[in-house]
Amino acid sequence: MASAIDDVLIPGQPVDKQRLRDYLRGREIAVPQSYGGIPDGVSDCSDAIDAALAAAPTVLLVPGIYRVSRPVVLGYGQTLMGVGEGSVLQARPDPFDGAAPIYSQTGWNAVEVVDGYAAIRNLRIVGGASGIKLFGRDGPCVKTVVENVSIWDAVIGIVLDGNDNPDRPCYWNHIARTLVARPQLHGVLLTVDSAGDTPNANKFHDVRVYSLAAPMAGCGFFISAGRFNNSFIDCEANLHPGAEACFRLGFATDQNLIVNFYAESLGPVPGIRIDGGSQNTAILNLFSATGGAPIWDTTGAGRYTAFNAGHPVKNHLKRTELTEARIGRLELETAFTEGTASITLDPARTVHLISAWTGPVTAELPDPHPLNGVVLVVKKTDSGPHAVTVTQAGGGGPDADQVRLGRRGDHVVAISNGAAWHIIAARYDRPAAVWPNPTGTAFTRSLDADGSTLEDVRAVLRALILDLKNAGILS
Structure with missing residues (x-):
């Protein structure tokens, strides 16, 4: 089809009626x-x-x-x-x-x-x-x-x-x-x-x-x-x-x-x-x-x-990188769990409040590999006798060992480095500490730095001094 009328009507040349018809038809309304x-x-x-x-x-x-x-x-x-x-x-x-x-x-x-x-x-x-x-x-x-x-x-x-x-x-x-x-x-x-x-x-x-x-x-x-x-x-x-x-x-x-x-x-x-x-x-x-x-x-x-959408929360952002931020108020996504014997912690929620009132709970930290830099907080909320045990996907737990949260308020804060979970803050009953001495006997005491009183510390020191005297190290 001709693109312009000058290609159809050429001065000094006969008109091609078919080309003219096609030209006009293509532009017809x-x-x-x-x-x-x-x-x-x-x-x-x-x-x-x-x-x-x-x-x-x-x-x-x-x-x-x-x-x-x-x-x-x-x-x-x-x-x-x-x-x-x-x-x-x-x-x-x-x-x-x-x-x-x-x-x-x-x-x-x-x-x-x-x-x-x-x-x-x-x-x-x-x-x-x-x-x-x-x-x-x-x-x-x-x-x-x-x-x-x-x-x-x-x-x-x-x-x-x-x-x-x-x-x-x-x-x-x-x-x-x-x-x-x-x-x-x-x-x-x-x-x-x-x-x-x-x-x-x-x-x-x-x-x-x-x-x-x-x-x-x-x-x-x-x-x-x-x-x-x-x-x-x-x-x-x-x-x-x-x-x-x-x-x-x-x-x-x-x-x-x-x-x-x-x-x-x-x-x-x-x-x-x-x-x-x-x-x-x-x-x-x-x-x-x-x-x-x-x-x-x-x-x-x-x-x-x-x-700039929604109310009262104006912004809902996915993974975001900031070079500098000033925060007047910080709200953390929080999950509350009760009546579940085993859960896998959701990394989309920073804080996990867990009740073990109805029975022991195993809380598994997710695979750390895709979560480099992610921080998770796990806290036991009830005063019952059952514990919340924090483990890690694949076995073990944060710092390569399971964490037992036995009392109300016990908690652990863990961060992923992309390979494993590491504890950066905690309060819970640590395993017993063993103090060897030259005679082969041992001093065993459950240490709890956050929960111990001054009298507890004195009792530990008295027991240690007594062990050392019995071993002949102190007179």
Whole structure:
């Protein structure tokens, strides 16, 4: 195809009509009216829009209401565009009502993008099971652009679906400056319905979900499945009090990015909900004006990073290296264990408070090799007769020996050097110390430096002097 008109219309040379036809066709914009479409909100424009898409790569919806009775399907490189809010694609029999939602749902999607490099711009979509659904039915659904679009009264506003084939993924799509208003279930959903890959590396910028007081059962943004740098920047969810969450990260989510998110609801709706299994999401600059928790980590696993987000804890950081820090208040992650005969200490918790009231407890320090520099504190909390014995994975314990915490308040502080655990502070009953003398007899005394009284020390010295006299060393 000629790239410029000067390559087609050359002065002094005859016009190649086929080249001119190809040149014009490649730049043609079709309108449904040319194929019998009547945008009056009553007439069915489905056939006209399909014919326009078959005739040209770009279809323009001039101002009007284009009612359709089946999905508008965009294939590879096709564009559906309007001229703003006056260009309405109506995926239901009932007209749009700005004062109240009308949920006469049809069970099919308003627009389906089934291949890559498509575009949807500058129009309003009303109704549909989803307003826009992206999925790789015919080819990889990649590099599609959705911008300056509003979606009203759909069950779900926008769906990105990994579908049924990992070779036709839903990657690298860009949704910007889009409003999803009055959705019944979710505003934005990332999912995989079958054997395909999760939607990955998609970009959402300035996408807003508003329920506008209409009932809503789901989430503003629900990433049911999505990995590897799906990013949500300057997005917002302002939801009905009955909604589930302004933003929800499902169990099949990994390494997503949320920046400058605004969450609002008059009800107990969490700003961001994190399900078990979700990991490595980064949350930066969260503003949450809801009646629920700003960040609700449902399992307490803490497998996310947050900066200037949450309340009362504003920052939740993973492994971090600091060259200098000044700390006004220090809080340590603490685990309390009771009624368990044997536990492996979790290195994600610095302090382990253990009760042996119901029976002896063995507390095993984890493998030290991946934990260089990690400090763990183990303390017995009960006054019962049973001990807490601190061991080490592979045998032995800190400083190559087991530690017996027999009294309430006994504790040991151990640090890993990457090869073994070493005691840096402790209070517990040490093993008996043996004092040899020239005659072969022995002086044995249980030493407890932290618990001994002055009288205990005097008794030790008297016994030692007596042993030395009996051995003839002192007179």
